[in-house]
Amino acid sequence: MLLYSGKYLRVLKKDHWEYVERTHSNEAVVILAVTEDKKVILTEQFRIPVGKDVIELPAGLLGDPGSVPGEAKEEAARRELLEETGYEAEEMELIASGPPSAGLSSEIALFYGASGLKKVGKGGGVESENILVHEVPLKEVEGWLQGMEAQGKLVDPKVYAGLYWIREK
Numbered sequence: 001m002l003l004y005s006g007k008y009l010r011v012l013k014k015d016h017w018e019y020v021e022r023t024h025s026n027e028a029v030v031i032l033a034v035t036e037d038k039k040v041i042l043t044e045q046f047r048i049p050v051g052k053d054v055i056e057l058p059a060g061l062l063g064d065p066g067s068v069p070g071e072a073k074e075e076a077a078r079r080e081l082l083e084e085t086g087y088e089a090e091e092m093e094l095i096a097s098g099p100p101s102a103g104l105s106s107e108i109a110l111f112y113g114a115s116g117l118k119k120v121g122k123g124g125g126v127e128s129e130n131i132l133v134h135e136v137p138l139k140e141v142e143g144w145l146q147g148m149e150a151q152g153k154l155v156d157p158k159v160y161a162g163l164y165w166i167r168e169k
Contacts, residue, residue, distance in 0.1 A: 025063030029077040033114040086123035090116025
């Protein structure tokens with residue numbers, strides 16, 4: 001049963017469970033990007049729901065308003081990486097997929113590994129976004145993340161999942 005419908009989200013109820021669904025797509029791409037010199041590409045942006053800056057992996061929605069209709073998932077990952085970080089990837093490989101918050105949302109996150117990176121732009125996102133790009137040496141990333149938390153920033157847990165995959169390669 002539909003409880004609420006807005007421009008980007010719907011709130012639904014099925015049996016006793018209330019959950020959120022996006023109006024345009026229920027899939028998002030998350031990109032694990034490491035440069036040739038072993039720097040992890042992370043993003044930072046203010047997130048209104050938590051009221052803080054959040055350190056994240058580059059990511060974005062499939063079927064986002066303004067995206068190319070019928071865009072392939074891999075191409076969406078390439079587009080988001082370029083928009084948010086200014087990097088192009090020679091290779092983009094699907095690593096895993098699953099629900100990032102199965103108790104709240106119907107969203108499925110598709111994790112892509114990006115390699116053969118080349119910096120071709122400044123990144124920062126699209127008009128409505130104000131994304132900072134961080135290039136953090138893989139050897140120093142845990143301490144760097146702790147430092148960000150000490151500054152009052154939040155770290156998306158997908159970053160830690162991504163680091164696991166990055167290190168397994």
